[in-house]
């Protein structure tokens with residue numbers, strides 16, 4: 001079966017619906033003078049005329065993919081993770097980016113665009129320093145502008161991520177020979193430029209990411225080496241000046257439970273507040289392990305809230321060894337773990353929302369970083385909802 005549409009602007013034929021025919025794979029020939037083979041491309045691709053003799057299957061850009069719907073009306077609200085969260089004054093979001101596996105996949109995009117499931121998008125990579133300012137003073141927003149425009153089109157909030165981070169940092173910064181004056185200027189300029197570019201479009205900014213070691217000491221990044229703790233204040237002040245409406249976050253991992261690192265993060269927040277530095281929130285990434293979710297996560301959120309911090313779970317995924325020995329048991333444990341995290345946010349008034357780091361096991365950083373692990377998300381590889389999804393929904397449902 002084919003469900004096609006003629007796209008007025010480019011005049012191509014595109015298919016966004018599964019077919020039983022042997023359709024032409026991506027990057028393969030689908031037409032041109034003398035071509036007698038199949039002319040229809042696989043899902044998510046269209047047959048692009050390159051010249052008189054050659055047409056080739058290329059990815060359907062999302063603007064064209066959306067033509068085929070059924071994308072969910074941004075104003076509709078049926079039952080879903082975000083619509084339940086919204087009724088509690090919170091949001092439920094996902095990370096995503098303008099890449100083939102994410103928005104460029106029609107299936108991904110249909111679910112991610114649904115406002116009942118996701119009210120917020122975090123650009124996973126495209127706003128990071130190595131993308132936005134890979135060489136000094138030269139700024140690039142090509143990818144981030146696209147995901148931002150896409151998210152806004154579907155009525156989503158956007159968590160900006162991440163302005164100052166030791167990783168995915170171009171070498172001109174990490175290996176430059178700086179003194180305090182020159183590096184301060186570099187940080188201020190980067191934060192100012194990027195936050196100004198997206199001014200009014202980000203509801204949160206992760207201004208500083210992963211500043212701490214596990215023992216609660218500061219990470220020995222180039223920023224800390226040259227500027228000491230002051231780089232955090234420098235970045236926050238620049239972000240506040242550039243985009244006064246955005247809530248400014250300090251984001252980190254392994255800070256979900258009460259431990260040395262989360263205590264250091266909390267103490268930093270208190271020092272900044274006491275000094276009148278603009279800071280609003282603590283981002284708890286939530287890259288967790290199934291069966292090992294901290295039991296004191298609620299107590300930790302509580303003490304952060306008591307200090308006046310807004311809290312967001314910013315990058316939630318809960319990984320396990322794959323394939324699990326017992327799928328049923330693994331699914332049940334994962335559901336329980338998601339419930340624990342969701343409940344902690346639910347009962348903490350100042351916890352404003354939860355973001356999962358990609359929502360389907362098809363698209364996750366986990367297998368590439370933690371060998372032998374995966375299945376960390378609420379939707380499986382085939383975009384089917386797992387018991388973990390229903391556990392989140394049950395927990396949030398008012």
Ligand SMILES: *[C@@H]1O[C@H](CO)[C@@H](O)[C@H](O)[C@H]1NC(C)=O
Pocket residue numbers: 043044045104105106107108362381382383
């Ligand atoms: C999108 O993801 C679905 C589910 O994995 C897959 O069947 C489909 O081929 C993907 N489409 C593209 C264009 O990658």
Ligand SMILES: *[C@@H]1O[C@H](CO)[C@@H](O)[C@H](O)[C@H]1NC(C)=O
Pocket residue numbers: 095096097099101102122123124125357358362363364365
């Ligand atoms: C989602 O997962 C894919 C890998 O499948 C990765 O390329 C992409 O960067 C991820 N997106 C985010 C926002 O992490």
Ligand SMILES: *[C@@H]1O[C@H](CO)[C@@H](O)[C@H](O)[C@H]1NC(C)=O
Pocket residue numbers: 179180181182
């Ligand atoms: C920092 O480096 C710049 C450029 O090399 C130099 O002009 C400036 O005097 C230095 N400042 C300090 C305080 O050393």
Ligand SMILES: *[C@@H]1O[C@H](CO)[C@@H](O)[C@H](O)[C@H]1NC(C)=O
Pocket residue numbers: 326327328329
């Ligand atoms: C798998 O786990 C389920 C749920 O804990 C249990 O009922 C079942 O007996 C287990 N199956 C095997 C083969 O161990």
